[in-house]
Amino acid sequence: MLTRILVPIDLAEPQMTKLAIDYAETLAKAFHSEIRLVNVQSLTPIKFLDYLPQDFDENIKRGLEGELASVAAHLSLPPTHVTTALLFGPIYQTIIEEAERWKSDLIVLCSHRPGMDRFLIGSNANAVTRHATCPVLIVR
Template identity: 45%
Template sequence: MFKSILVPIDLADTDLAKPAIATAATLSQTWNGSVRLLNVLPITPVMLAEYVPADFDAQQRATSEEALAIVAAESGIAAPRISTAVRKGGIYHEILEEAAAVKADLIVMTSHRPAMRTYFLGSNAGHVVRYAKCSVLVVRH
């Protein structure tokens, strides 16, 4: 049923992603599917562009790719069934674009505990739930 599972990860808080990764691992094993870990890098604001090194974007991407490789290795998912991707842009937009690109059947993601301004879901999780063309499973920490 779920052959392609996308798991967006915030590398600033990998502990928050662990329940989503564990859920994706179980589902991928059950359905003999694959898991794609995704990290979305923010766009460097134009105002800051002159203050960062010329290769800042490349350094940021390389660091994210290395961190994702570590998360993938620690996930317990067999290497042939897990892959990683780093995208740059708006978080929920890039999640939806990656889901379409890999033809994801399911997006498994975590959401921060709700505050008054994001009462039921975090804003990124809420957008993904509303606009995804596949099923979305939000795992609470």
């Protein structure tokens, strides 16, 4: 039975985000599951910090948390069944760590169609699928 569904989303890709969320929401309704929307951001490289305003990270964090909350607000699940997390770090490793920490039963994520760049450098969806300890549903 699915009780906890982790949904990593890319806020810069609203169409892909909607696809993954629609699948996760359908499953959550069927199984009365909780959904956790997660957005993972890379850390700002240290060499750029001298060129950014002091409050840059805080402003970015507030903006992203607002966007994440807006996406969560559009779900038709009870608010007690939806949580969000804005995380920072390497994308696929952070997703896997969050899935284990939150004790996810399933990870639902969307992936681009593979192109040559994906074959050369790999994709986060592929890495999550290979390393996750719970089932992964990839939506294309």
